[in-house]
Amino acid sequence: DSGNWNDDYALAAAMLYRATKKENYKTQYYSDSNAYECSWPACWNNVKTLANLYSPSGSPQNTGVAAHIKDMASSKKMSDGYIRVDTWASLKYNAALQFLGLAYDKEEGTDIFSDWAKGQMSYVLGNNNGNGGKGYCFVIGYNEKTVKDAHHRAVYDSESFPNVNGQAKHLLFGALIGGPQETAAGYIDEASNYEETEVGLDYNAPLVAAAAAHYYYAKNNGTDEEKAVQKTIDTTKVDGIELRSLSSDITTVTTYDILRFILGETDLDKTKADLNNDGEIDIKDAILSVE
Numbered sequence: 001d002s003g004n005w006n007d008d009y010a011l012a013a014a015m016l017y018r019a020t021k022k023e024n025y026k027t028q029y030y031s032d033s034n035a036y037e038c039s040w041p042a043c044w045n046n047v048k049t050l051a052n053l054y055s056p057s058g059s060p061q062n063t064g065v066a067a068h069i070k071d072m073a074s075s076k077k078m079s080d081g082y083i084r085v086d087t088w089a090s091l092k093y094n095a096a097l098q099f100l101g102l103a104y105d106k107e108e109g110t111d112i113f114s115d116w117a118k119g120q121m122s123y124v125l126g127n128n129n130g131n132g133g134k135g136y137c138f139v140i141g142y143n144e145k146t147v148k149d150a151h152h153r154a155v156y157d158s159e160s161f162p163n164v165n166g167q168a169k170h171l172l173f174g175a176l177i178g179g180p181q182e183t184a185a186g187y188i189d190e191a192s193n194y195e196e197t198e199v200g201l202d203y204n205a206p207l208v209a210a211a212a213a214h215y216y217y218a219k220n221n222g223t224d225e226e227k228a229v230q231k232t233i234d235t236t237k238v239d240g241i242e243l244r245s246l247s248s249d250i251t252t253v254t255t256y257d258i259l260r261f262i263l264g265e266t267d268l269d270k271t272k273a274d275l276n277n278d279g280e281i282d283i284k285d286a287i288l289s290v291e
Contacts, residue, residue, distance in 0.1 A: 002044070042099070042209075044202040072097055079183060091176055091178060092178075095207045099212075111221065130180070140171055149167075152198075176199065
């Protein structure tokens with residue numbers, strides 16, 4: 001519980017006004033001025049700055065967002081350039097600021113924060129002085145610089161959290177860990193160091209938002225090289241999930257395997273697995289199985 005719902009209400013009203021142009025949503029947005037003050041990066045318990053960014057008034061009010069990001073980028077800057085808003089889960093706030101900066105540029109038609117945001121994302125993905133100068137990638141499994149020992153039971157195949165470090169059995173692919181309390185050089189990749197190695201849905205949410213914002217910028221304003229590496233996945237043809245561990249090769253799990261698990265039938269007749277009767281066992285059948 002964030003302790004206050006007014007900021008969520010204001011953000012919802014702002015987006016509904018944008019979608020419908022109905023004046024009642026605009027009125028509701030302005031019913032509490034504290035609900036959209038720029039006070040903190042967007043996170044699960046505070047979306048005031050986001051509510052400000054998408055205010056019904058538009059550009060004049062959005063200047064507060066730019067000032068807020070610039071203040072954070074200055075006052076929270078570590079010795080190596082990393083923006084650390086808080087010592088616990090520092091990376092989720094860093095990613096949120098990246099998103100806010102790029103979203104601001106999109107809204108205002110400016111290019112104030114793109115280079116800064118790219119620098120921060122580069123740091124997150126391994127361009128830092130962690131791991132004895134080799135660099136740490138804080139998105140697990142993204143590249144060879146990846147951190148490994150996330151504070152998460154699934155990493156260790158354990159129902160209770162083990163008091164071990166450096167014995168991870170699996171990589172929690174795609175998870176954003178909490179991140180450095182100071183700089184990457186001081187980061188300790190151990191599961192017991194939970195302030196830095198913990199993971200969470202509210203950590204990954206701003207990472208996805210930041211990644212989408214970077215993609216949008218690169219696609220529309222990036223260099224030819226940046227545009228060339230952008231890829232689009234055809235979701236209608238997705239029929240496999242990669243499961244990886246530290247001790248085995250990639251295992252491809254097909255939609256048929258997923259359906260056997262969901263439906264609880266070890267020897268599922270493939271004719272029964274074709275739930276929409278289109279002659280193929282694909283992601284559409286998996287979706288139907290959980291509806």
